Amino acid sequence: MDAMIEAIWLTVRLATITTLLLLIVSTPLAWWLARSRAWWKEGVGAVVTLPLVLPPTVLGFYLLLALSPSSPLGQAAEAVFGHTLPFTFEGLVVASVIYSLPFVVQPIRNAFEAMGDRPLEVAATLRATPLDAFFSVAVPLARGGFLTGAVLGFAHTVGEFGVVLMIGGNIPGETKVLSVAIYDYVETLQWGKAHALAGGMVVFSFLVILAMALIGRRATWVGR
């Protein structure tokens, strides 16, 4: 039972930290993708979207290589964190942020694009500086996109398996998240525990999708 709680707690912690980081990273990225006129922005957009179509194991494989002690990136990470990232909680966070990025960037970008130029022009004629207009107009008008992005980012991080296995391994309390725990229970024929976790995931996923639908309806209603 303790192992189960530990896995759930680890997963929630991972998903929460990942979602917060994702919101911080995605907001400027989505803003730039929505408003830039640079010809190469769709290239950046495609790179951000890659994790959507790549098998998680491919992503995990390259992350493992990139973060290994022999790579420059890995050495930089070691300098920052004091240890190499693979098979640690921090490593999982980094991998999750990259893996879930498109799920957060896309809804926020869509929301920024849907509002068009007009609200920002209005804000400018009402003396708001661009930064002021961003926080007082763009962010509130895009709140549906932020909510959708946060829910999707959280849920997607909770549900990841391939990347975790590649980069995190299976260390209890450190990298052994829910999905890995379920796999473990099945492997070791602990069907009861596998049922509990798997059933919980089904209920959780249902609630997430329901919440998204309700958020979506509210967002269009407000925007009308």
Place this chain on the structure above:
Amino acid sequence: MPHGGSGIEAAFTGRLGGFALEARFAAPAQGITGLFGPSGCGKTTVLRCIAGLTRLPGGHLRVNGAVWQDGRRFLAPHRRPVGYVFQEASLFPHLSVTGNLRYGQRRVRGTAPHPVAFDDVVDLLGLAPLLDRPPMVLSGGERQRVALGRALLTQPRLLLMDEPLAALDRASKEDILPYLERLHANLQIPAFYVSHDLAEVERLADTLVLMDAGRVRAVGPLAALLADPALPLARLPEAAEVMDATVVGHEADYGLAVLAVPGATLLVPGAAGPVGGTRRLRIAASDVSLCRDGPPTGSSVLNVLPARILGAEPVAPHQMTVFLALGEAGDGAALLARITRKSWDGLGLRPGLTVHALVKSVALLDRE
């Protein structure tokens, strides 16, 4: 102040997509300047350039002596003391009416020469019952009134209105026009009013900038341009002349007001307000007939005014627009008459002749 000049000097030239704009004009520091022309002639672009929302690299703009754009100098839109009313009200949906009104007011720095108070704007535009509502429950006309109030509360030194009535149905237009007329009467700052509807311009503008295909065709006082033989306005089927008249008396028994314009006195039905007030009159060219020999006797037409023919232009195959000046000496206000070519030839009318103009209908444009 780098230069002492008052008023607005603008020159916006350049290409936007496939559209070439070459607009140069000067507008006075007072009253409403109408930017008038057909759809797609560039009038909205000019307004956006004044607000700094569109930047044409070759542009030049000076407002009451302050340079807003010249060469590499370009004042960012949020630093320009303008109030902008967009064609669609564009209220912020996440704020209440009060929140929208306060948004700009809260961000104003410094003091305005003519401070506009929140309660005065609410009064002027009749916003009191709307203050707590979210914008989405408002009608089109109500939204536009809020947008106008929001713009006024930024303490602008220049008010810019981009076809504020174009997106409204007829009833909403009639609902908001009186507010605009009250604004016109109370406005201490210059304003630009973009419209492709001549009737709106006749009611609200003092100065007219006539645009066509990205160019300014004429700039001048509204009345002068309406009666300019060189411009297409007098040839329109709905051609009319406007004149600012002074109330000089009343014939209360008949419900008539007596109004004086340069060169004539007119009887106008309806409440014109107290003696001494100023009202704007509109006389359609098609409501004016001409009589060559003396004033006709036994006519039911109330306003028979001596006037001198200045010229005439053929319009349509068999019609003429006759340009007149009121008064025996022809030194009064301008007037247009639409008559048939047969009458012109049959009566032997010609420039320089003094005739009598029979004015069948006079409209009071502004309401009190």
